[in-house]
Amino acid sequence: MKESRRMNNFKTIILSNQEISSGYYRMRILAPEFGQGARPGQFIMFRVQTSLLPLLRRPFGIFQTGFLPADCDGQPPKEYLEILYKVVGGGTTIMSGLHEGDRVEVLGPLGRGFDMGTPGTEKILVGGGIGLVPLYMLARELVKTSKVRLLMGGRRRDDIIAVTEFERLGVETYVSTEDGSLGEEGLITQVLERKLQKYPQADVYACGPMPMLEAVQQICATHKVPLQVSLEALMACGVGACLGCVVKGVGHTEQSPRYLCTCKEGPVFRAEQLDWQKMAQEDGYCEGCKS
Amino acid sequence: MKESRRMNNFKTIILSNQEISSGYYRMRILAPEFGQGARPGQFIMFRVQTSLLPLLRRPFGIFQTGFLPADCDGQPPKEYLEILYKVVGGGTTIMSGLHEGDRVEVLGPLGRGFDMGTPGTEKILVGGGIGLVPLYMLARELVKTSKVRLLMGGRRRDDIIAVTEFERLGVETYVSTEDGSLGEEGLITQVLERKLQKYPQADVYACGPMPMLEAVQQICATHKVPLQVSLEALMACGVGACLGCVVKGVGHTEQSPRYLCTCKEGPVFRAEQLDWQKMAQEDGYCEGCKS
Amino acid sequence: MTGCAMKTEKNAKRPNLAVEIAGIKLKNPVMPASGTFGYGEEYAPYIDLEQLGAIVTKGLSLNPKAGNPTPRIAETVSGMLNAIGLQNVGVDDFIKYKLPFLREVNTPVIVNFFGNTLEDYGEAAKRLADIPEVAGLELNISCPNVKQGGIVFGTDPKAASEVVNLVRKNSKKPLIVKLTPNVTDITVVARAVEEAGADAICCINTLTGMAVDVKTRKPRLANTTGGLSGPAVRPVAVRMVHQVVQAVKVPVIGVGGIVCAMDALEFLIVGATAVQVGTANFVDPRAMLNVVEGIEAFCIEEGISDIRELIGSIKL
Amino acid sequence: MTGCAMKTEKNAKRPNLAVEIAGIKLKNPVMPASGTFGYGEEYAPYIDLEQLGAIVTKGLSLNPKAGNPTPRIAETVSGMLNAIGLQNVGVDDFIKYKLPFLREVNTPVIVNFFGNTLEDYGEAAKRLADIPEVAGLELNISCPNVKQGGIVFGTDPKAASEVVNLVRKNSKKPLIVKLTPNVTDITVVARAVEEAGADAICCINTLTGMAVDVKTRKPRLANTTGGLSGPAVRPVAVRMVHQVVQAVKVPVIGVGGIVCAMDALEFLIVGATAVQVGTANFVDPRAMLNVVEGIEAFCIEEGISDIRELIGSIKL
């Protein structure tokens, strides 16, 4: 209850909104007292406009929170929250046109974040494209106690974003692209396979397109290492009320349904919570993650 | 056909958009080659946003057209069109927030404008609040051949707009407000009554709220002077296709309907074209003019 | 929202967009919805009427009709209500005064018509039967039957079937029947009119709606209720077209809330052979041409050489 | 669009907003629509549940229900489609696990429930009959009757009346019957359920709709069709509430597309005694509180001291 009371819906303004790679934007939003409640892996529901188009809010992972120096002496520093987003449809197109000072609404932080795992063990983060987002706050925490490696994959070089920020944290990064335009040519999962051979005790954390997550899950299952994944799903409410965002949990049957809400029981799940086979039969959970 | 071919639908940008009196705005829109086709009393259908909210275009009288000096030497001067609008609802509220450079769409010039009347006879223009708009271009034409007087009425001083621009044309202006905060206290129709006693041969042109138009019509009928009125109506298409904007013409009956489209056969009508009694029984034609 | 912007690549092979409805050959599957395009002339200054698949007229009745008092229209969220009340010049004046303009346009003319009694429907059909410029008839059955307590023909399969039967008897023109969405099961009416001789079905007409002016406490339409149209209704229209396509064999024309090519494609994919654009004409006179261009661009992008490959290609 | 912003003047005399529905006393006429507010707890971190007129639960069935495969939701223009498939924990688990939370909230709890057979409806009603924390029942009859070829109870006045009869027999709780808008004449069903013992009527449930993903050519919902809700449907909802109010004597709860106070006022003016807010909760968790505050501000502005002066004040 105490934690949930900290969740909030607030009206605020944009501090900056910049294109950081072709089609990828970074938006900084004024968010007083947001950081202390936000944990790695959580997300926000962002209201794109105060008009009714688009009607529903859009979910975005929290990339990071931080402080800006205050405008005047004596005032407290300004707290902000940052999201990174890819322009894929109507809502994100409108977002890409927003400016400093534009008024927006944020609901969050929402959902369950990552479990930090055992301090000291190797940590391998696997990010696919925009799926990198929730891994940054995670890395910031993990580097305090463990050796952290980021394996970052994408279609082409444009999809490889924010890697230098991880490096600045002291994270060792490995990049692969399908067209070979940056880093190793091929899928990032082949890098994971190699790394797990080398570090068989690692904790793995992954976020990215569904086919990538499925492959990661199989590799981790084979290597018997713990895996946490952050999922995407179509969402209306973001708080567990509409049941639009469910995924099938392990043991799910029609008679005794074990649906899990991605928004509330996720978006981060331990791999063994999920019924990977049944998930693969459905379209919904990864509608947006296909690209 | 030739004239109608000149009508057009064009995408353009806003040159400026300023509050000129509390709640009243003047918007200048880039409009190449617009002026040569536009006649006093015509209007445009303005698309407020390229999104679907609001869905329908909004009708606005053409206040004036003109030319700005070109940005560079050797280029032709920039032609613009100007509208004056009052913020009354959702669409005009959005409009009031638009800026220089914002993209908009204009359909027009539309409808029938004013007939210029007999050159040389006295011309009396009666404007109520924002109803003043179509009278300015009219005055610009009329002053070329006739003595022109403007009688301008409003609730309070804020409603009296653009009067100095008429004066600059050499138009004699008379102002009244209901609360006496500017000019004479009372209704502008009492001024009209006096003027017609003095100039019994005048041509009268009026635009404003429906109760004002009704009073003007009665005064003009009593004085047997020709009257042209510019009407407002709820409009969807602006081109005579939807039949949303009709008013009852003289001789209208259920069996042989004589509906006139405000958008196509108007917005300017000779008073004797209209069935004033039947119009008064309906709400629609002056929904927006009540205030 | 975006998703509407599509551009044709230069030099790409142009796909075949021609379709046939009830024997009427259309150069493309896009036409106006009745009542939103006047008698055609009104939009002639803005768009080239010959780029349309067909022209559909304002609904005509046997005798001229005055329509409803004003206000007749009201904007709602992403939609509009109208209660024009089917004001029109009547069949005879249409033929005399409006048709000559259309004769000069190289695009098939579909005449939408209605009645308030069975007899009126029959008589109107008769008078249009021998007019060569009329490529086809679109029968609007969303009207109350004044002789039968005002029940709407199109909500009762029996009444609907009677009207269609009579019109079929009185005219050999290709016959499109336009259905009302204000019914429990549209497939029942669709099957009834197919059986009675409809060559094609058009759906949907407007959903009955109402809006209130909170300040004056009056309905925003003089007629109290009116027909809802525009993007707001599209999901209902797509659903009904989908249902009707599965229920009948004749071709179906989809209408309701189409603004851009993506919207039109939804209807084609669920199985509509052609589409009509209504309210969007008011928003943008070029809407229909944008739809045609967008469909073409989509076909090129997806490697579709004939639009008929697209029609009914829904994967269920 | 604006029109939604209203502010309460300080020091103005507060109007009485209390209403009564089927014997349930509400401090104001605003409550959530079933299925959009979970079991209440979900929104407790965001708004004070005690400021609501009532809490309406997610629809419950006798046994837990898995619901539909995903995707279950799709945004449309100013609306959304959902095919959640009525996933719920079942009546028993609701009583055991969800009700204890609600017991602590000083706001009447209305339990929405449904069945796919007459018997299920009856049994669910029985199990809820003696639970003191349940202030009233809301009977959702927009469900297919699996024993009768899947015809939706609420589209058939006879089937509707049978369900209501049985539930009435099995429970003395105040009984609200929630109608589907997917019918030709909603007044027929309204009168049938009134006669069968409904204490109040709630309308509308969602309009059946469909949307297609043009790129994949698949329906955007796994279930193919779903229920349309949100601002897009408001004109249809207002019309139906208007019709039902004229047709029955019991109080009516209006629902469909309400986002702000102005929207809610449309329903109250046509005669709804209370309103429900659904989709708008997703858009803004404070939507219902804004509606309450806006109604209060409107009453003050218009010099209305009791909301009941407003209800049914439409000028026709």
Ligand SMILES: Cc1cc2nc3c(=O)[nH]c(=O)nc-3n(C[C@H](O)[C@H](O)[C@H](O)COP(=O)(O)OP(=O)(O)OC[C@H]3O[C@@H](n4cnc5c(N)ncnc54)[C@H](O)[C@@H]3O)c2cc1C
């Ligand atoms: C928990 C979570 C975290 C996310 N974090 C990020 C992030 O950090 N950066 C980022 O760029 N994207 C993120 N996404 C995906 C992002 O929400 C979608 O890309 C965005 O909603 C698309 O909106 P649109 O209007 O541009 O697309 P459209 O396709 O026009 O949207 C139509 C509808 O589909 C939904 N939708 C489309 N794609 C997705 C998707 N992938 N996931 C969920 N809903 C979708 C939209 O919310 C909307 O309701 C996240 C999604 C979830 C569930």
Ligand SMILES: Cc1cc2nc3c(=O)[nH]c(=O)nc-3n(C[C@H](O)[C@H](O)[C@H](O)COP(=O)(O)OP(=O)(O)OC[C@H]3O[C@@H](n4cnc5c(N)ncnc54)[C@H](O)[C@@H]3O)c2cc1C
């Ligand atoms: C021929 C013509 C010329 C006009 N010229 C001007 C002008 O020069 N300056 C100006 O300020 N206003 C003018 N108006 C009125 C102007 O169109 C409305 O004030 C405006 O449409 C209101 O839009 P809204 O969205 O702010 O109001 P809302 O009330 O939110 O609009 C809701 C609907 O009502 C319609 N509407 C509301 N008021 C009117 C009205 N008075 N006339 C027609 N439709 C209305 C809107 O178009 C819209 O469809 C003119 C109207 C007509 C018909």
Ligand SMILES: Cc1cc2nc3c(=O)[nH]c(=O)nc-3n(C[C@H](O)[C@H](O)[C@H](O)COP(=O)(O)O)c2cc1C
């Ligand atoms: C102003 C207006 C007038 C209409 N008149 C008619 C008509 O005369 N006959 C008819 O069959 N449908 C009429 N319709 C319904 C349209 O043809 C169409 O079925 C409906 O508007 C849905 O399409 P849309 O959402 O694209 O507008 C009218 C619609 C509007 C908005």
Ligand SMILES: Cc1cc2nc3c(=O)[nH]c(=O)nc-3n(C[C@H](O)[C@H](O)[C@H](O)COP(=O)(O)O)c2cc1C
């Ligand atoms: C996600 C979702 C789930 C719903 N579940 C139910 C339900 O379980 N029982 C029910 O009677 N209505 C259900 N409804 C319908 C709503 O209660 C309401 O009637 C409808 O959404 C229209 O209101 P709105 O436009 O305010 O959303 C649901 C609606 C939505 C959007």
Ligand code: FES
């Ligand atoms: S998004 Fe509504 S329950 Fe998860």
Ligand code: FES
């Ligand atoms: S606005 Fe459509 S006919 Fe005049």
